[in-house]
Amino acid sequence: MSGEVPAARFRNFITRQRDIILQTHDYPDPDAIASAYGLSMLVAELGGTAVICHTGSITRAITQEMISVLQIPILPAVLAPGRENAILVVDGRIKNDNVTKFPGRYIGEIDHHPGEITPDGDAYHDVRPHYGSTSSIVGEYWRDLALPIPQSVATALAIGLNTDTQRLLRGVTAEDIEIYAWLFRHADREYLQYVLNNNIERADFAWFSKAIANLEVRDRFGMTDLGEMDNPALLAIICDFLLTAREINVMLAVARTGGRVLLSMRSESSQHAADRIVQYVTTGIGSGGGHRSMAAGSCQISDGSPEDFIKRLITERFFSAIQHSSYS
């Protein structure tokens, strides 16, 4: 890697590759949406064009509201233009299962998840697993290139940074806090606080109540099964919430949809990395990954009833990880 700062490297990359598609991971969350938006505006500022697209719905009302209020031009996959696409993956990895492939060339990735980079001599990689959010990386690009960041971009990035780090409490580093202070100065603070303080809806309460009723705790591991529910974003929010219980250090929330089981996992235990446990639980039946502190996965229900499948494979594997403090 050359000695230039990542922001300068990105600027040089855009001078060679002026028209790009920014693809978020499927079912994009606020961090993915905000970082794609921040990058699209930066590409425009640098004289290029960038279209944002994704696969999978955006289910949270507050996230849809943020997209419309901040006028973020994000398109569902079906609207993505033709085969000449040069696609840069944002808040995910080219190789990941949660990045549904579009026609075109994959030219790079900007991400904060751990794991190997996709080897390709020409591709652009800015991968910083120690960062709490991709929004932090994109915020640094704006700051380090000394470009005038629009208020809507600073606001979106500050929201993305906050949601991925659980309000600066999870997987956060000094770099995240420093760029947050900078973004905060340029953001619409009132709207930022409004979005962060209104991410739950009344309709969610029934799911919270079911999650609490179905909660099983062994040692410091908690698990809950929400039954049929096609809403990975709410599953993650519920998982975050249950982890705040003092008695729970590792939390798994599962739900079923279309013959699949969705998993959301959180860990605040230094001995138990969420990504490692999700990989262990889904071995041979699905896939998963993420960070030490937050991870997700999915499995295909192969045999028996869904209840039986979850109990036999997922629940038992999950609780058996209590013994394995080798996960690090």
Ligand SMILES: [Mn+2]
């Ligand atoms: Mn992220």
